[in-house]
Amino acid sequence: MAVALKPAFAPRPPPQSGGVDRLESSDCDTCGARALSVCGAADDPDLQRLGDLAEVIRLKSGAALIREGEPAPHIFNITSGSLRVYKLLPDGRRQITGFLFAGDFLGLAIGETYVFSAEAMEASTVCRFRKGPFRVLVANSPPLEHMLLDRTSHELAAAQNQMLLLGRKTAIERMASFLLDLPGHDPTRPSAPGHVRLPMKRGEIADYLGLTIETVSRVLTRMKVKGLISIPSQNELIVERPERLRQHASGEL
Known part of the structure; x- marks a missing residue:
């Protein structure tokens, strides 16, 4: 007998507003996620520029990185730990749209406001970049531009797989x-x-x-x-x- 597929979501408590520490700079040379992230495509000069642009954020378990509806001036690269990405319905039900780990980028296809929330599932670190300077750097670095395009294609494929998972299985x-x-x-x-x-x-x-x-x-x-x-x-x-x-x-x- 097939197991019932009734999706029922309980109202969720608001994310923790604390548990976020900001540091002033990043050290790309010692980053364990470098080879797995977009940064791995950068040559030494571009990597130095990325490091200059990055602000390292440390998140405690349960801390919110971004919240749905807030202004979206930043792009993020996860360097350790894991995050849950989700949307809330007006009645408080939650749909998690993905789990992100070291090497994943967050915010590549976002408009003026965040269309989802992201919270740390465990102690995590994230590099944060302001969109404007980051986009200027990418526009002048073909390897980075190619890597971002490849990542965006993978995100679209993942979204299609998730639709199949929820719709047919x-x-x-x-x-x-x-x-x-x-x-x-x-x-x-x-x-x-x-x-x-x-x-x-x-x-x-x-x-x-x-x-x-x-x-x-x-x-x-x-x-x-x-x-x-x-x-x-x-x-x-x-x-x-x-x-x-x-x-x-x-x-x-």
């Missing part, structure tokens, strides 16, 4: 797809084969997959009983039968 197919896809988004913290880090809570997974938290718990238990996964802790999961999980993700079972 069953609950177990959504969860299987999520668990198989998640490790590839956090390459600065590699884990043993089959191990999946879960910095997000069960409710956040539910809000991302368009399910209830009860359905998420039920599907994970069902997978565990079938021997597809094991759950050593709330923040870690092990895929025991990857081929079987892939069959669930593709709808073959």
Whole structure:
């Protein structure tokens, strides 16, 4: 029997306004996310200019980086940790649209105001750039411009995959797809084969997959009983039968 797909979202508390520390400068040479981010395409002179433009922000778990509806003067590059990106409906329901990790850029396709909110799921660091100077630098650096175009194309593909995930897949197919896809988004913290880090809570997974938290718990238990996964802790999961999980993700079972 298929698991019910009724998306029910509980009203969420406002994000924490504290927990944000700002530093004056960045050190691109020691940044662990450099090779994975747009900055990796910059040659030494452009990298120096990027470093001069960047303001490093340290976020505590739960702290808000940006809020929906606020003026959007900045672009962000995540250098460590992880963030949840979401939109709120007028009645307080939340739809998480993505989880971002080191190397991800935020705000590339934003207008004059932020159309979503972003909060830290754990202690995180972010480089912040003012849009105007950043765009001038990119316009004069073909490698950076090419990398940004490539990132934008990947974001569009990810949005299309998310539409498919929410629109056509069953609950177990959504969860299987999520668990198989998640490790590839956090390459600065590699884990043993089959191990999946879960910095997000069960409710956040539910809000991302368009399910209830009860359905998420039920599907994970069902997978565990079938021997597809094991759950050593709330923040870690092990895929025991990857081929079987892939069959669930593709709808073959």
